[in-house]
Amino acid sequence: MEVYLVGGAIRDKLLKLxxxxxxxxVVGARSEExxxxxxxxxxxxxxxxxxxxxxxEYALARTERKSGRGHTEFTVYAxxxxxxxxxxARRDLTINxxxxxxxxxxxxxxxxxxxxxxxxxxHVSEAFTEDPLRVLRVARxxxxxxxxxxxxxxxxxxLLQQMSESExxxxxxxxxxxxxWEKALLSETPSVFLNLLKSIDALxxxxxxxxxxxxxxxxxxxxxxxxxSAILRFACLFVEQxxxxxxxxxxxRLAIPNHYRDAATLARNNELFITQAKLPEAESLSATLKQxxxxxxxxxxxxxxxxxxxxxxxxxxxxxxxKQHQKLRLAAEKASxxxxxxxxxxxxxxxxxxxxxxxxxxxxxxxxxx
Numbered sequence: 001m002e003v004y005l006v007g008g009a010i011r012d013k014l015l016k017l018x019x020x021x022x023x024x025x026v027v028g029a030r031s032e033e034x035x036x037x038x039x040x041x042x043x044x045x046x047x048x049x050x051x052x053x054x055x056x057e058y059a060l061a062r063t064e065r066k067s068g069r070g071h072t073e074f075t076v077y078a079x080x081x082x083x084x085x086x087x088x089a090r091r092d093l094t095i096n097x098x099x100x101x102x103x104x105x106x107x108x109x110x111x112x113x114x115x116x117x118x119x120x121x122x123h124v125s126e127a128f129t130e131d132p133l134r135v136l137r138v139a140r141x142x143x144x145x146x147x148x149x150x151x152x153x154x155x156x157x158x159l160l161q162q163m164s165e166s167e168x169x170x171x172x173x174x175x176x177x178x179x180x181w182e183k184a185l186l187s188e189t190p191s192v193f194l195n196l197l198k199s200i201d202a203l204x205x206x207x208x209x210x211x212x213x214x215x216x217x218x219x220x221x222x223x224x225x226x227x228x229s230a231i232l233r234f235a236c237l238f239v240e241q242x243x244x245x246x247x248x249x250x251x252x253r254l255a256i257p258n259h260y261r262d263a264a265t266l267a268r269n270n271e272l273f274i275t276q277a278k279l280p281e282a283e284s285l286s287a288t289l290k291q292x293x294x295x296x297x298x299x300x301x302x303x304x305x306x307x308x309x310x311x312x313x314x315x316x317x318x319x320x321x322x323k324q325h326q327k328l329r330l331a332a333e334k335a336s337x338x339x340x341x342x343x344x345x346x347x348x349x350x351x352x353x354x355x356x357x358x359x360x361x362x363x364x365x366x367x368x369x370x
Contacts, residue, residue: 001029003058004084004099004107011095014116015148024051024058025087025099028080034058047078061087064130085109092134093141093156094122115153121145122153132168135160135202136180143184143193152196164202177206178254185230191217209242209250216241219311226310235263236307239271266292266300267307274308277317279324282366286358289332301332324369331368335361 009022026034031047038052047060062078063086084099084107091097094112101107108114110124121141128134138160142152152160163169184193194212197203203210210216216237223236238247244265251261267274273288280288292300305325312321343356 001033002027002084002101004101006088006099007091007096010098010100010106011112011116014098014113022054022056024056025061025084026058027061027082027084027087029060030080031060031078034060046076062090063087064090089125090127091124092128092131092137094124095141097124119145119149119151120153121150121156123156123159126159128156129159129163132163132166132172133176133180135163135169135197135200136172136177136206139193139196140180140184140187142196143189143191144187146189146192157200160196160202161200164200164205169202169205172206174254178256181207181254182230185233186228188224189221190224190233191220194220207254209246210237211241222313223307223310226313227306229306231260231263232303232306232310234260235267235303236310238264239267239274239307239311242268244268263303266304270304270307273304274311277312277315277321279328279369282362282369285328285365285369286335286362289335289361294332295336298332298336301329305329327368328365331365334368335364338364 004025004027005022006025007023009019012019031041031049034049035041039049039058040052042048042050042057047062049058049060050056051058060078061082061084062076063082065075065077088097088099088107088109094110094115096112097108097110098112099107106113115122121138123134138152138156142150181193184190187193191212194203194207194210195217197206198212203212219236219239220233223233227233242250247261247264247268250256251258251264269291270288273280279285289295289301292304294301305328309318309321309325312318338357338360340353340357343353348356
């Protein structure tokens with residue numbers, strides 16, 4: 001039985017990046033041998049096991065053959081006879097098909113190290129086309145490593161185009177599409193993910209309604225430079241796109257979590273506030289605070305101001321915007337602290353009480369923003 005460290009751990013180590021997860025391939029062994037050593041099998045019919053101490057994943061060397069549509073229809077063959085080279089051949093990119101033996105020797109049958117040095121994302125074999133999820137994985141890796149100078153090899157770009165033109169992408173499970181996109185949103189350059197999918201005409205199939213036009217990509221680049229928050233980066237894409245109902249349907253279709261949906265709706269409902277350098281008058285500001293439910297959920301204002309700060313983060317107005325927001329935050333906190341008890345003691349109730357409280361809040365906002 002031979003054990004090799006494989007995949008992303010080797011890739012990131014060679015790129016001198018932090019290694020967060022370690023995956024291992026076991027060659028020349030059967031499931032029973034690992035189970036007898038205390039390993040826990042992940043799935044009933046899948047040859048992947050968790051180490052009893054480290055909980056790293058150890059997989060028996062295997063081959064895979066497509067047996068149906070989509071990402072999950074594969075026949076898996078795991079046997080002591082399967083070689084390391086055969087196991088590595090099923091992987092998506094050459095840079096993910098590198099292994100390291102226990103004595104530190106690098107095994108690289110598909111020239112992944114060479115592609116790391118050349119900064120190329122290249123498929124291992126023609127079997128790449130069997131898994132449509134790989135289209136999104138390549139786009140994600142392109143986004144993750146763009147700042148290091150990586151680009152997609154021409155022959156791999158051609159395969160991606162062919163896969164997009166087939167019907168395979170339509171069979172991807174929405175949750176997997178979102179999982180890849182969310183990872184891309186957390187990458188160094190998330191706009192590359194969308195731009196690559198756009199270049200192969202895949203967006204209508206996997207992210208219908210996302211246009212990735214110049215305005216959208218530029219806003220995403222500004223927001224990404226301003227913040228590493230995946231939620232803000234997602235929300236900024238909808239500032240000038242879709243209606244709130246469209247956003248709701250889009251998020252439901254891709255099983256996108258509600259807090260992402262709510263942030264996108266916040267951005268869409270407040271387009272003018274986000275995109276105009278001049279703050280509205282106190283009355284309009286008070287209406288905005290009410291609309292975002294600030295008096296009960298003050299964190300919404302923070303999110304809205306972050307979107308606006310990102311919008312102007314590369315402009316000459318950045319300093320002005322920062323000063324505006326400092327005053328607005330203090331004024332909003334002061335207005336929120338107002339108590340209705342004093343007004344009630346004056347005999348005000350119902351609508352009159354609400355109007356008086358609103359007027360006091362607007363007065364605070366007006367004084368603070370002079």
